[in-house]
Amino acid sequence: MRQLIVFALHRVRGLSVVEADDGVDALRKLTAGPFDIIITDLRLPGVDGRAVLESALERYPEIIAIIITGFGTVKDAVNAIKQGAADFITKPFQFDALLHVLTSALEQRRLRSENAYLRSQLDERYRIDGLVGRSRVMRDLSQLLETVAATSSTVLITGETGTGKELAARAIHHASPRRANRFVAINCSAIPETLLEAELFGHARGAFTGAVGTRQGRLEQAHKGTLFLDEIGTMSPALQSKLLRVLQEREFERVGDVHTIKIDVRVIAATHSDLAKMVADGTFREDLFYRLNVIPVQLPALRERRDDIPLLVQHFLEKLAAEQVPPRHMTMSQDALRRLMAYAWPGNVRQLENVVERALAFSHGRSQIDVPDLGPEIQNLPATPEEGSTWFPDEGLDLERYIEGVELTLIKRSLERTQGNKVQAARLLNLKRTTLIEKLKRLERGSSPTL
Numbered sequence: 001m002r003q004l005i006v007f008a009l010h011r012v013r014g015l016s017v018v019e020a021d022d023g024v025d026a027l028r029k030l031t032a033g034p035f036d037i038i039i040t041d042l043r044l045p046g047v048d049g050r051a052v053l054e055s056a057l058e059r060y061p062e063i064i065a066i067i068i069t070g071f072g073t074v075k076d077a078v079n080a081i082k083q084g085a086a087d088f089i090t091k092p093f094q095f096d097a098l099l100h101v102l103t104s105a106l107e108q109r110r111l112r113s114e115n116a117y118l119r120s121q122l123d124e125r126y127r128i129d130g131l132v133g134r135s136r137v138m139r140d141l142s143q144l145l146e147t148v149a150a151t152s153s154t155v156l157i158t159g160e161t162g163t164g165k166e167l168a169a170r171a172i173h174h175a176s177p178r179r180a181n182r183f184v185a186i187n188c189s190a191i192p193e194t195l196l197e198a199e200l201f202g203h204a205r206g207a208f209t210g211a212v213g214t215r216q217g218r219l220e221q222a223h224k225g226t227l228f229l230d231e232i233g234t235m236s237p238a239l240q241s242k243l244l245r246v247l248q249e250r251e252f253e254r255v256g257d258v259h260t261i262k263i264d265v266r267v268i269a270a271t272h273s274d275l276a277k278m279v280a281d282g283t284f285r286e287d288l289f290y291r292l293n294v295i296p297v298q299l300p301a302l303r304e305r306r307d308d309i310p311l312l313v314q315h316f317l318e319k320l321a322a323e324q325v326p327p328r329h330m331t332m333s334q335d336a337l338r339r340l341m342a343y344a345w346p347g348n349v350r351q352l353e354n355v356v357e358r359a360l361a362f363s364h365g366r367s368q369i370d371v372p373d374l375g376p377e378i379q380n381l382p383a384t385p386e387e388g389s390t391w392f393p394d395e396g397l398d399l400e401r402y403i404e405g406v407e408l409t410l411i412k413r414s415l416e417r418t419q420g421n422k423v424q425a426a427r428l429l430n431l432k433r434t435t436l437i438e439k440l441k442r443l444e445r446g447s448s449p450t451l
């Protein structure tokens with residue numbers, strides 16, 4: 001029966017099939033995958049069918065598993081379905097019946113991935129209005145993105161990690177005439193080099209081991225839409241030249257196929273590395289660089305637009321607090337906000353979002369986030385005055401006298417606030433009372449200028 005099924009699946013559906021003699025053989029062959037489909041009896045000599053099913057599902061979570069059962073073991077089949085099998089068929093059966101079960105399982109999987117795609121697009125619509133920022137650089141950036149959106153030109157987005165490169169790419173797509181079609185993202189650094197080519201260009205049936213059936217690549221999926229190539233700097237030289245051809249000729253072939261496919265796609269690439277330098281070092285193709293860099297978009301680091309931090313904090317607070325059950329309304333204390341504005345943000349907006357999320361988790365039912373809720377790296381930051389708020393005269397200054405002046409001013413203010421109570425004033429300044437008195441004496445003797 002097995003040989004018959006293998007023969008028919010190959011002849012009728014054009015599938016390439018690997019057969020196994022028993023459970024042990026199946027387990028071994030599963031590791032040589034990848035596989036899209038597994039058809040197995042539950043009663044097998046040696047290792048039984050449930051173990052084979054379990055191993056297949058663990059190795060290939062998306063695999064379609066069809067179970068064959070004997071008469072009177074429907075209960076086992078139901079258990080197999082609970083385990084993750086797609087369907088079962090009871091012996092004896094006609095080949096057509098098996099084919100029918102298989103076809104509808106394939107269709108179900110296609111719908112599932114389509115649904116996942118649609119859902120991700122819905123989420124996106126929420127996020128798209130989310131390019132938050134009113135600073136000069138962000139306003140210029142929005143304008144640039146809008147202008148770019150109207151064209152079909154290739155865009156190269158650069159910027160440090162977490163600055164919003166992907167967000168900007170999606171914003172371009174959704175503001176463009178292509179928005180009715182797909183935005184397809186592919187992260188070149190997340191996919192092993194050997195798989196990236198097939199992922200991008202698709203493959204013909206049997207192009208390589210495990211290439212069951214023909215598959216469309218991301219490039220084709222993005223037809224009339226936008227293809228987002230993330231971390232382009234990690235692309236291999238061989239793939240770089242294939243991509244160059246796509247950008248120049250707007251055509252390509254699937255892996256293992258001779259048929260040329262024409263494509264209409266806008267390409268947006270992103271990288272956090274310095275491509276110009278990579279060109280100079282010979283690790284990135286110069287011609288590809290120029291093809292990509294038609295419209296360069298540089299995203300500013302968060303520390304270059306600190307004015308936007310309060311706005312971003314509010315944005316994330318609204319978003320994250322509203323997602324909680326029950327929804328909360330949260331604010332952030334001025335002190336905490338000052339700390340956030342003084343921080344250097346190596347991880348940029350993503351890091352800020354994480355910090356807000358963490359602070360929210362640590363705020364246990366209070367409605368205001370305060371300094372102790374912030375992560376240690378920010379909490380331990382001295383609460384320095386905001387950069388730029390400190391006046392620096394053209395002719396320079398005497399640093400020590402200037403700082404003494406600041407000290408005296410702050411001590412006087414704290415005394416004013418506590419109506420002259422030195423114990424309380426010292427506490428406000430995180431000083432010992434004796435230190436405060438000492439400082440006050442010394443500073444007044446030096447009669448530094450007040451600010």
Ligand SMILES: Nc1ncnc2c1ncn2[C@@H]1O[C@H](COP(=O)(O)OP(=O)(O)OP(=O)(O)O)[C@@H](O)[C@H]1O
Pocket residue numbers: 127130131132133159160161162163164165166167168272315349350353
């Ligand atoms: N201007 C912004 N307004 C609101 N949210 C933003 C902004 N910029 C970035 N974000 C948010 O910060 C996170 C990181 O953004 P994104 O993934 O686009 O960064 P990236 O530059 O692609 O980072 P990486 O280089 O690490 O891939 C996302 O959750 C995004 O929604």
Ligand SMILES: [Mg+2]
Pocket residue numbers: 165166230
């Ligand atoms: Mg990214």
